[in-house]
Amino acid sequence: MKKVLGLALGILTAIGGFLDIGDLVTNAVVGSRFGLSLGWAVVVGVIGICIFAQMSGRVAAVSGRATFELIRERLGLRVGVLNLGASFMINLMTLTAEIGGVALALQLVSSVSYLLWVPFAAFALWLVIWRVKFSIMENVAGLVGLFLIGFAVGLFLLGPDWGELGRQAVHGVSTSNEKVSTYWFYAVALFGAAMTPYEVFFFSSGAVEEGWSVKDVARSRANVLVGFPLGGLLSLAIAGCAAVVLLPQLISVTALSQVMLPVAVAGGKVLLAFIILGIVAATAGAALETTLSAGYTIAQFLGWSWGKFRPPAQAARFHLLMIICLIVGVGTLMTGVDPIQVTEMSVVFSALALPLTYLPILIVANDPEYMGEHVNGQALNGIALIYLVIILAAAIAAIPLLIITGAGQ
Amino acid sequence: MTSNTGSEASRWLDAQLHLLDRQVLDVDGVPVAVVDDLELSEVLVGQEIPIDTPPPVITALLSGPALATRIFGGRPPESRMQRTLWVDIVEIDVVIRLGVGRDILDLAWTEGWVRDRIIGRIPGGRHTPQGEPNDERGRS
Numbered sequence: 001m002k003k004v005l006g007l008a009l010g011i012l013t014a015i016g017g018f019l020d021i022g023d024l025v026t027n028a029v030v031g032s033r034f035g036l037s038l039g040w041a042v043v044v045g046v047i048g049i050c051i052f053a054q055m056s057g058r059v060a061a062v063s064g065r066a067t068f069e070l071i072r073e074r075l076g077l078r079v080g081v082l083n084l085g086a087s088f089m090i091n092l093m094t095l096t097a098e099i100g101g102v103a104l105a106l107q108l109v110s111s112v113s114y115l116l117w118v119p120f121a122a123f124a125l126w127l128v129i130w131r132v133k134f135s136i137m138e139n140v141a142g143l144v145g146l147f148l149i150g151f152a153v154g155l156f157l158l159g160p161d162w163g164e165l166g167r168q169a170v171h172g173v174s175t176s177n178e179k180v181s182t183y184w185f186y187a188v189a190l191f192g193a194a195m196t197p198y199e200v201f202f203f204s205s206g207a208v209e210e211g212w213s214v215k216d217v218a219r220s221r222a223n224v225l226v227g228f229p230l231g232g233l234l235s236l237a238i239a240g241c242a243a244v245v246l247l248p249q250l251i252s253v254t255a256l257s258q259v260m261l262p263v264a265v266a267g268g269k270v271l272l273a274f275i276i277l278g279i280v281a282a283t284a285g286a287a288l289e290t291t292l293s294a295g296y297t298i299a300q301f302l303g304w305s306w307g308k309f310r311p312p313a314q315a316a317r318f319h320l321l322m323i324i325c326l327i328v329g330v331g332t333l334m335t336g337v338d339p340i341q342v343t344e345m346s347v348v349f350s351a352l353a354l355p356l357t358y359l360p361i362l363i364v365a366n367d368p369e370y371m372g373e374h375v376n377g378q379a380l381n382g383i384a385l386i387y388l389v390i391i392l393a394a395a396i397a398a399i400p401l402l403i404i405t406g407a408g409q
Numbered sequence: 410m411t412s413n414t415g416s417e418a419s420r421w422l423d424a425q426l427h428l429l430d431r432q433v434l435d436v437d438g439v440p441v442a443v444v445d446d447l448e449l450s451e452v453l454v455g456q457e458i459p460i461d462t463p464p465p466v467i468t469a470l471l472s473g474p475a476l477a478t479r480i481f482g483g484r485p486p487e488s489r490m491q492r493t494l495w496v497d498i499v500e501i502d503v504v505i506r507l508g509v510g511r512d513i514l515d516l517a518w519t520e521g522w523v524r525d526r527i528i529g530r531i532p533g534g535r536h537t538p539q540g541e542p543n544d545e546r547g548r549s
Binding site: 063064065069072073076077078080081130131132133134299300301302303304305306308309310311312313314316317319320369370 | 430431432433439440441442443472476479480503504519520521523524527528529531533534535536537538
């Protein structure tokens, strides 16, 4: 059990990154429109985030430095500020959406309008950040979030034609009349959703919170290799469920309830209850992840004292900043914006900000001054450089695709 | 560039690479600032420097509201920059460690202000998150 709990950081990071409210819906949208033909984008993203997170986790374990301190050191102030601005906006947008996501999930259970749940959800999140120990937070959110395995169970219960799903993954959906640009928009969105920078901020800062040292390099690797592939598998399961139930019926996904429709068909009320609980935990986990990341990025950039392992009074500006972020998030939601649309946009922006976050980590992971003997091996550097090219391509393509496709409409 | 403490005289430091934008931790390992600028001992500007003049040494690290000026040019008034004396530094590694506590330094007065006026007044603000021993562990 202790071993399992030792992986909670990776699991929570991945669930918060892959299965937050926007990704839950995006995966179902993709499944219902493209079947599993975009499965490859998830796989490419999972491998990418594994490499990226493993480098940042190893840097944090060996040098004790979290990602954003290094971004300022290695990119300098000007480019660093640019990255800070972009990353902070992504954090804030995702955070806003996740508060809405928790509220939407609670609405499904309670039939009380989600807007009434928003302040309550935000307050509960703040309490967790204020008072709950980091390890308890990650264990509870991570493990309950695992209830989303219900999507994989649902897919099996649906008893699909696996051959057909395989054909979709390899050859695409023949009946599909989607535009090529829309296909690539969703490819970038899925890639960006897998490789959101806040996952890396959270993972590396979490490693510092947990006091990882050189001894924990193997633990970092285990966290990465279990957490992220699991997250990717669950995203594929969601897309698979949608591909089996919604695609043939030409049902288009616009709301959270439709994401769960296939599971209800497959497993009835019991499985549905598990899924809803999982969604509450996953969105709450993502909200905590992004709120803390918002604090981590600014505090690390400006050299403030930060961390949940300190009493709030010893990281005063860090805590004040997170309170302000939560209030801004609640205020934004109260204007009635659609939380799901907010995160779909933020995913595209994260593809845009990714190169500026990835490059400094790659540089520092090769710097013996920081890493001693734990610098990147040649094989890892080879793959990491290939990914640098992919990341740059996604970043360049993100905005044009967003405009051409009207955000995938 | 040499330091005036003498202990690290054999080590080369690149101001841009090793000093600027580095995190400064106090004696307890708590982050207090990031280095924005350096203060050098007197350098004669616009005059011919005699051959036997000793090279300038770094007297202090400066931090403060330099974000805008470092991006757009210019410099904030000297009074607004907080000085960390070079002699207070005990180690320059991937972070800069000081031998003194943050309260003596008057670095980051905003941190103290926010703590005393806002965060410290919210219930639970001065306790370590539940269940954790009060460890000010400061990563090393």
